[in-house]
Amino acid sequence: MVTTIDGELSGSTIESVSSAAQPVRVPASRYTDPDFAAAELEHVWPRVWQIACSIDHVSEPGDWFEYTVGPWSVLVVRGDDGVLRAFQNVCLHRGNELCRGTGRGLTELRCGYHRWAWTLRGELREVPSRRGFGVLRNDDYPLIEVRVDTWGPLVWINLDPDADELAIYLDEMPADAAWADLHQFRCSALVSTDLACNWKTLIDGFSETYHVQGIHREMLPMVDDVNSPQVIWTHVGKLEQPYGLPSPRLRDVDQQQVWEGFIEVMGGRIGIHDAAEAGPAPDAESGEAFRDHLAELIRDEYRRRHGVDLSRFDTRRLLDMSQYNVFPNVTILVFGDMLQIVKSRPGADVDHCIMDVMAFDRGVPDAARSDPVTLTVAKDDVDLGLVLNQDVGNIEGAQRGLHQPGFTHLSLSGEECRIINLHRNLERYIPAPARSGEQP
Ligand code: FES
Numbered sequence: 001m002v003t004t005i006d007g008e009l010s011g012s013t014i015e016s017v018s019s020a021a022q023p024v025r026v027p028a029s030r031y032t033d034p035d036f037a038a039a040e041l042e043h044v045w046p047r048v049w050q051i052a053c054s055i056d057h058v059s060e061p062g063d064w065f066e067y068t069v070g071p072w073s074v075l076v077v078r079g080d081d082g083v084l085r086a087f088q089n090v091c092l093h094r095g096n097e098l099c100r101g102t103g104r105g106l107t108e109l110r111c112g113y114h115r116w117a118w119t120l121r122g123e124l125r126e127v128p129s130r131r132g133f134g135v136l137r138n139d140d141y142p143l144i145e146v147r148v149d150t151w152g153p154l155v156w157i158n159l160d161p162d163a164d165e166l167a168i169y170l171d172e173m174p175a176d177a178a179w180a181d182l183h184q185f186r187c188s189a190l191v192s193t194d195l196a197c198n199w200k201t202l203i204d205g206f207s208e209t210y211h212v213q214g215i216h217r218e219m220l221p222m223v224d225d226v227n228s229p230q231v232i233w234t235h236v237g238k239l240e241q242p243y244g245l246p247s248p249r250l251r252d253v254d255q256q257q258v259w260e261g262f263i264e265v266m267g268g269r270i271g272i273h274d275a276a277e278a279g280p281a282p283d284a285e286s287g288e289a290f291r292d293h294l295a296e297l298i299r300d301e302y303r304r305r306h307g308v309d310l311s312r313f314d315t316r317r318l319l320d321m322s323q324y325n326v327f328p329n330v331t332i333l334v335f336g337d338m339l340q341i342v343k344s345r346p347g348a349d350v351d352h353c354i355m356d357v358m359a360f361d362r363g364v365p366d367a368a369r370s371d372p373v374t375l376t377v378a379k380d381d382v383d384l385g386l387v388l389n390q391d392v393g394n395i396e397g398a399q400r401g402l403h404q405p406g407f408t409h410l411s412l413s414g415e416e417c418r419i420i421n422l423h424r425n426l427e428r429y430i431p432a433p434a435r436s437g438e439q440p
């Protein structure tokens, strides 16, 4: 028996998904069964577009970034001709990996084992003791290319040479987010952390905001977590969520609580980094007038800190978060002054993943590219701010529970339609026979 997510989600909105007569059930084994993880490695990861790094990581000739997913490694390289390319990280002599990590100033791709060397364009140019190979033509040994493309400040790769173009894969998202001029953002940091949970358990936590009233209760005075429209395209789903006003789950919230909640959760956007320094709320403003005031404070702070004018972004663009989820593993959070990305990659086994958090600042037009801080940090040492720390603090328990005998299915609501869409896409990519062991 093969489980299939009922109904056609594409083009639907949260309202139509919410009207489902019963919960959508997803087999828990998709999060715990090594065979399902193997099916993902066979059918999903070699065929999907994935964010490898930011453009800032590979902005100049000789820059490189090694992106790994499961057992595979891809080198993203900026050639001496300025062209961005990606190659499988393998030497064509005996299969040694060519290069690790990320850096600047590469002039060739030289294998350390027997020193075969390629140009940054992937052309073989040197083979020590070449005569021993008989006739060996450089043209017969180009590095194996990987599809690479960019959107906004992001470099995407796809291991499938026959995959659709990235612009098709991203559905309506580029048009929907065009207002934000995402290409102006510069990556300041890419922090990776190993976590003891399935990669889907992590990204599911960034595919719904139902859990705000669970693990982020500090947010309730400053976000409407209930009236937040969602839309599902094909690979991409989107949430739009208003900040700077209280959740309808709370009663009798006064303006001081909204103000203090905003500062506790994201006071840095208005230059107040310590919740104890919130002080009294701005005078007697409420509702949209208060949000207008917050938006003005955000513009002031951005001008002060970065010298960038955000006056073209109205209150909605500064205080309504656009959250995109791109199948399989990416969430992109956008405000006019903020871009943040969280993505998950499969880890050593079905119960581990790697979380990548990317932070960006909007640069002044034509500013020099940044040099992103790129590092791996142990889970106990990572500090991602109040809300992300709460997400990370919860996630390993969310994985442990999935193993309990008798727990066979997740039950999802319409509010969790972006998780439902993840599973709908998994079913598109993983053929039914590879899922035949699932409990109906
Ligand atoms: S394996 Fe790379 S040169 Fe031999």
Ligand SMILES: [Fe+2]
Residues within 6 Å of the ligand: 205, 211, 216, 387, 391
């Ligand atoms: Fe969260």
